[in-house]
Amino acid sequence: MLAAGPKWIAFVGAPDVIVVSAINGTWVAPAAALTIAAFLAGLALYSLAAAAIVRPLPGVKPVLWTAALVFVMRGLLIVPALVLGRFNWRAPVDLFITVSSAGIATIGLALVAGLILADETAR
Incomplete structure (x- = not known):
């Protein structure tokens, strides 16, 4: 960037x-x-540890759930922005903001889905 x-x-x-x-x-x-x-990079490393591709890391689940929450919440910021017509209370909502928010929410939801599926598989 x-x-x-x-x-x-x-x-x-x-x-x-x-x-x-x-x-x-x-x-x-x-x-x-x-x-x-x-x-x-840390998120990638913890994701690889959760998938047992690299050695186990401490606190994998809490770290990944926190990252998922951050991504989903950031992705959902588009909702009030669309209602108000502004993002960050200064930048107008445009295609880039909308698409990037959808992408960020998708990453968060993918993390959530992966964590839920991994938990169900472990049972």
Whole structure:
């Protein structure tokens, strides 16, 4: 995302502080991008551990349920945004916001489905 430049960072709805950081070349934008990447890499690792592809990790179920909740709740933010016509109380709701919210909710629901199926299989 950072390589695409500040306009793309603004397009995907990053907060103003991140966009300004990208424009000025300060550490905030790269730190935010690395934080998101680390979260997603951790989620992937925990998902692989839940599937027994990598060694077991502590707290797999709580971590994956928390991630699922975060993704579903973020995906559902589109509902009040559609009612109000604004997203984050400043950005207008557009196709990108709608599609990305649907995708994020789908990831969360897929995690929920996988956790439920894994729990049923274990019984």
